[in-house]
Amino acid sequence: MQTVKPTYPDVEGSHRILRDPISDTTLQAVRHYRLSRVREQLRRHDVPAILLYNPVNIRYATDASNMQVWSAHNPARYALIFAEGPAILWDFHNCEHLSAPLGTIDQVRGAIHWAYFGAGPRVSEKAREWAIEIADLLHQHVGKAQRLAVDRLDPEGVAAMGAHGIRLTQGQALMEQARAIKSAEELELIRWTIRVAECGIQRMADELRPGMTENELWAWLHFENIRHGGEWLETRLLASGPRTNPWMQECSDRVMHAGELIAFDTDLIGPYGYCADISRTWTVGHVPPSPEQRRLYRLAHEQLRHNMALLRPGLGFREFSERSWPIPEAFHANRYCCVAHGVGVADEYPAIAHPGRDWQGSGYDGVFEEHMTLCIESYIGGRDGEEGVKLEEQVLITRNGCEPLSRYPLQADWLD
Structure with a gap:
């Protein structure tokens, strides 16, 4: 089976500048809502x-x-x-x-x-x-x-x-x-920022070729963000091949080779100052993954979907941590720093620690509420493994559970 390059709706190949859909009325509503939230906390x-x-x-x-x-x-x-x-x-x-x-x-x-x-x-x-x-x-x-x-x-x-x-x-x-807690108008700004980020992701997918450097690929995300009115990238988390394991290695002048994994985390501050925090993992050249690459991806995908399915208003942070996907021992040492975290104008409260020692050392309880926006994290890479897979979805807590805000496709054909 041939791997199909992921595509974002109405963007792949054209790379047109999208029309900014945000009205002055929406911006004024956001401004007054946020100021009222600050004053509400002061009074409380x-x-x-x-x-x-x-x-x-x-x-x-x-x-x-x-x-x-x-x-x-x-x-x-x-x-x-x-x-x-x-x-x-x-x-x-x-x-x-x-x-x-x-x-x-x-x-x-x-x-x-x-x-x-x-x-x-x-x-x-x-x-x-x-x-x-x-x-x-x-x-x-x-x-x-x-x-x-x-x-x-x-x-x-x-x-x-x-x-x-x-x-x-x-x-x-x-x-x-x-x-x-986000207002309806804030969510309009967040969805627009995510759409801009996904244009950048698609541009990276289209430009990705063996022989280019990590920095060359990463520059396309900056390009699409800036030309759509975005502001900056919080990190430089893009790595290829052996630099994908352990995670947190920032992009470099390393030349990427066909068939290697390439993974990234957008950490993008886009239009109107909102954050799009999405991670995807591909192969360089969009070639079919090896059996080991496919195995790592399946586990990361399983972690992501399991933890997303748990989310609902009223669920405690500790209960969520305790019920989160159990990371296999072979991958535990290189686990991501948290299970999930809030996101809005930047990475925000709460940060949910893994169960066990992580929770004992840094965990704190609280309750998920409707209209929170979160990022659900997954990283799978063995301590002695050659490569690792990073996935992350940005979601909204709704009355019925959680709604994915990031629409850029995962590699469904890697799950067969």
């Missing part, structure tokens, strides 16, 4: 405000986006969201105009960049200046309240806030809980 935890530095959290709360990757390691933008009060954004130098059309921000100010890159030896001085401004706003809008949630903060900032009697509390947990 009796915290009057949250200070955000993580650019993904700023994007979620306000939809303000500016140099997202750069801002992730240069803390030069921040936002203060009040439970009962304004949403204030401090943006990079002369960037106040970028957030004017959003409708979620009440005031934009110029940021005080007190990290070492911006302040050098004046870090402490600039941090004190920054803290005075934040403390004044808290006093103005909250009065004598002394609690402030923060998602991340360098030590000088903690000390500067403490000097004003402000007690800091963990804000990332609040943001993860806010982000966990």
Whole structure:
């Protein structure tokens, strides 16, 4: 039997740019829903405000986006969201105009960049200046309240806030809980991002040939994402042949050879800042798999389908872990880091640990809820094996179970 190259509907061969289906009405609904989710969490935890530095959290709360990757390691933008009060954004130098059309921000100010890159030896001085401004706003809008949630903060900032009697509390947990439940309009954005990612996957399938490098193939996913308005790839997880086992080896200039496995994980931040996190495994040249490659693929597929079938609203994380597909001993050492994880504007809460020692070391309980979006993970590669198979599906929790959001086909002909 000849292996058939997988194809995504209406894309294979044409590589046309798809029309963006997202309306301004949808975007406005998403923005206001997300901001309301943040404020709901603040009220639930009796915290009057949250200070955000993580650019993904700023994007979620306000939809303000500016140099997202750069801002992730240069803390030069921040936002203060009040439970009962304004949403204030401090943006990079002369960037106040970028957030004017959003409708979620009440005031934009110029940021005080007190990290070492911006302040050098004046870090402490600039941090004190920054803290005075934040403390004044808290006093103005909250009065004598002394609690402030923060998602991340360098030590000088903690000390500067403490000097004003402000007690800091963990804000990332609040943001993860806010982000966990998706609105109908958010799902429109997620489906569009996944469609863009699958155009990139199809382009890789069409371009894949023996003799090209892993980097050359990976570039096509970037290309399709960017030309459709996407933003970046979180990782570079594409590997071929012996580099597929163990997993987590990022793509390189290795030349790929006919018949080897090639596996990848998109980890793609696409249009409007949403994540498409899908994994597929093929053979280089789309030739029929060997018996061993077919065996690995069948096991990975079985793990994926078994765990997807368990999902439903009200199911506990621990019960899901305990009932998850039992990984054969030969593949346990190289197992993926989790059974499943949340996904939205990035990888998100929850992360479900494998049963046994993994659960004892890092597991935590909770409950799956309707309108959560998750990624179900599988990696099968023996400790002494030559290759491995990586599969991953992005799904939506519905009242009846789970609905696959990723439509790009698996290799059904490998399961015969």
